[in-house]
Amino acid sequence: MRFLHTSDWHLGKTLCNANLLDDQAHALDQVAAMVKETRAEALVVAGDLYDRAVPPKEAVALLDDALDRLVRGLGVPVLIIAGNHDSPERLGFASGFLETQGLHVAGPLEAGASPVLIGNAAFHLLPYADPATARHAFQDDAIRTHQDALAAQLARARANHPAGRRFVAVAHAFVAGGEGSDSELGLAVGGTGEVDATLFKACDYAALGHLHRPQEAGYAQVRYAGSLLKYSASEAGHVKALTLVELPDHGPVRTEPLPLSPRRDLRRLRGRFEDLMRGPHGEAGDYLFLELLDEGPVLDAMARLRQIYPNILGIQPAPATPALPQEVVPSVDRELDPAALFETFFRDSAGRDMDEAERALFHEVAGRTLSGEAAE
Amino acid sequence: MRFLHTSDWHLGKTLCNANLLDDQAHALDQVAAMVKETRAEALVVAGDLYDRAVPPKEAVALLDDALDRLVRGLGVPVLIIAGNHDSPERLGFASGFLETQGLHVAGPLEAGASPVLIGNAAFHLLPYADPATARHAFQDDAIRTHQDALAAQLARARANHPAGRRFVAVAHAFVAGGEGSDSELGLAVGGTGEVDATLFKACDYAALGHLHRPQEAGYAQVRYAGSLLKYSASEAGHVKALTLVELPDHGPVRTEPLPLSPRRDLRRLRGRFEDLMRGPHGEAGDYLFLELLDEGPVLDAMARLRQIYPNILGIQPAPATPALPQEVVPSVDRELDPAALFETFFRDSAGRDMDEAERALFHEVAGRTLSGEAAE
Structure with a gap:
């Protein structure tokens, strides 16, 4: 049979x-x-x-x-x-x-x-x-x-x-x-x-x-x-x-x-933000888990990428985390000063600590916008 | 047909x-x-x-x-x-x-x-x-x-x-x-x-x-x-x-x-506590909503009545409330002194305020057991 x-x-x-x-x-x-x-x-x-x-x-x-x-x-x-x-x-x-x-x-x-x-x-x-x-x-x-x-x-x-x-x-x-x-x-x-x-x-x-x-x-x-x-x-x-x-x-x-041929495929896609934005790579409407290879943080990455890939299910930096997506809820201490807060944000986004040059750049930019005390 | x-x-x-x-x-x-x-x-x-x-x-x-x-x-x-x-x-x-x-x-x-x-x-x-x-x-x-x-x-x-x-x-x-x-x-x-x-x-x-x-x-x-x-x-x-x-x-x-003949009937039963305890009145195993006719509060009424009527679903004083059972959560102010607390308890239980003789009796009994200050 x-x-x-x-x-x-x-x-x-x-x-x-x-x-x-x-x-x-x-x-x-x-x-x-x-x-x-x-x-x-x-x-x-x-x-x-x-x-x-x-x-x-x-x-x-x-x-x-x-x-x-x-x-x-x-x-x-x-x-x-x-x-x-x-x-x-x-x-x-x-x-x-x-x-x-x-x-x-x-x-x-x-x-x-x-x-x-x-x-x-x-x-x-x-x-x-x-x-x-x-x-x-x-x-x-x-x-x-x-x-x-x-x-x-x-x-x-x-x-x-x-x-x-x-x-x-x-x-x-x-x-x-x-x-x-x-x-x-x-x-x-x-x-x-x-x-x-x-x-x-x-x-x-x-x-x-x-x-x-x-x-x-x-x-x-x-x-x-x-x-x-x-x-x-x-x-x-x-x-x-x-x-x-x-x-x-x-x-x-x-x-x-x-x-089986799915209505929408589910794919993992890895690349630099700018390269992904030059896409679409593959079928744009697929369900996508993206891994960003960029070193630095990318502002508003999800919203910008979704203009090209409407069905993104997740985005994460590629190097800092294991191969499979996982949800991480960063514990932000609201009492930290702006510099320390940004250090944390940078670490969560880029998967590594800021180097000295980046830290200096932050202080330069922050010094212009924040009060002298907070940017100390 | x-x-x-x-x-x-x-x-x-x-x-x-x-x-x-x-x-x-x-x-x-x-x-x-x-x-x-x-x-x-x-x-x-x-x-x-x-x-x-x-x-x-x-x-x-x-x-x-x-x-x-x-x-x-x-x-x-x-x-x-x-x-x-x-x-x-x-x-x-x-x-x-x-x-x-x-x-x-x-x-x-x-x-x-x-x-x-x-x-x-x-x-x-x-x-x-x-x-x-x-x-x-x-x-x-x-x-x-x-x-x-x-x-x-x-x-x-x-x-x-x-x-x-x-x-x-x-x-x-x-x-x-x-x-x-x-x-x-x-x-x-x-x-x-x-x-x-x-x-x-x-x-x-x-x-x-x-x-x-x-x-x-x-x-x-x-x-x-x-x-x-x-x-x-x-x-x-x-x-x-x-x-x-x-x-x-x-x-x-x-x-x-x-x-239809139910496995257990559901009945409303009204009477004085002592009279109910002399029961059972009707089938003791029925689902019962009891209404107590007693004027004063009855200590531990549910536990004692359940020894005779195991399937009591609710008990309430008869005169103070409408004919149908309703859940009332009394709001007890823990800061009240014992006399005021007992006034509240009496009112919830009996459905009326204590009279002078009852109040005098409470003070007499309380005076023997509580400290002079609390029983004031």
Whole structure:
């Protein structure tokens, strides 16, 4: 059989105050087109449909619309599990009604869940469940880690697996060794909640969600499809895609990533202010994280650059900070004298201290405008 | 045909910190039993399924369970509209899927909605919509009031009404002259958002929600079924019920209230402290709002009375306050001397000032325990 695997839609997510709903709707149009073009027999969404437990109502309406078009419009079954961002109960509402129409939603972990049978495959929907939830659902006090929880889910799936079908697991987890990015929430307090790839070794295919870069996880048949869009600066280099999965009756699975074309790309752009202003460099309307190579501070950089690049999400000096954008709230002591205040401002902007010549220049200019005492 | 009419379930509501979820589950069991016993051909829920736009997940699970049993278990169609407490988009999620299975949910107002045809009736589901929403949906700038909005909904329903069917409107509104209670939110800022009963005069039956007391609204065929439970002290005297509606092919509708038996009743009980302590009066486990007739203050009244009546929701002195409970936070000036403080305490507790004999008694007792200066 042939199906499509996707995950981490994060509908309703905002990025640096940018509302991505139109970008998500655009991407979901492509998902529907791919389902149609590939004549996929199912679409698997491996968790994090929404960005948070209580998504904005516009995100609810967007998901409703997308699922309606896919399942009722195209007649293609959609298989969904809750991820760590989703509320199992809310996502699972009315799932008893929906499954009879080809919309299979695994919200809360249920110990007695049956697989979904389509073509030659049995899809085992293993919603994200933390150890405490799994301990309760399986009434097994030995479940202490994410590894334990997922092992219990897989063991139960194995016990319920019908003969003669290929075994497909749909799960939301952080497989050890996978490459993360900045928009995934850790699964465990004080850690990543990692699980071992060997858990999935015996699967004919494991359709994973959680990590946002499309990637294999230890075995060719264990894959992250990756997120719908680039959801952080650290994902600028990703090629987002759906995974087309061809599962023959016998022998290994074949997978092929089908790239998505975003409504607006998300890029990191580095350069001197004047050079950037001579742009646009690349598509001006893209979501941009800029890194300025200028040594000195640049006055009103955001407003001026936005005249050329309207969708800048962040600007920072290139050398002084790590490669990834981070928010720094400088602590300015209002009691400092103007010279000390400017020293602080210069350090925050340029990422280094003023040298003697610059300090002398400041005093010269300040002496002309400020009172003698303040410019001392 | 024969159907049941209910409304204002307010699932997830708390009352004076009491979680009513078990009470609501108990009542929904009775609803299911009534549907079965009456062999109703449909159940109509006229809005306010939830108590708020984002209900607690336990309320979502409870509604899911109830609807599953009714529609998928008993095979009885359920017709739902959003009320002013509900989020139209959240309540309406997946409604396209659900309607094909007999679960009809009208969330957001849709100008082109079709009626639900069951038996000899066409049910027009008119979800609650404020004037601005209706103005937008109908693209009619003349819609300014709740009356205008509902009139537009009804006119559209009338235009879509198929010949040969009885006209049933399901709406959530405050019909002028209706008797309200303390747990209904006003529909309009600075007013009730009232509409005129004549709007519904031409309906064969109008199944209304919003007001919590079962009642007619101007015409015999225009009815509030009332809420699932007593949701405020002002509803203590209500008899909560579902309305059984018999709609013949010709002639007037016949209605019959079918009373609900709550898991715990909600009562207002008035008496002297000592008399109440000699109780229990009535079912001790009921939700109680007590009014104390004692003249003087009663020390630690709540804790002592709760030993007999564990589910007291509120206590207040009877004579000093209006008939309905209200929260009063006394403003105590900590700088006052003990005598003045006690005067304030006495006034708050007894609802009147101390008389001279009481004041003398206080000074006598206080003089023995406090320092001479403080007891001055």
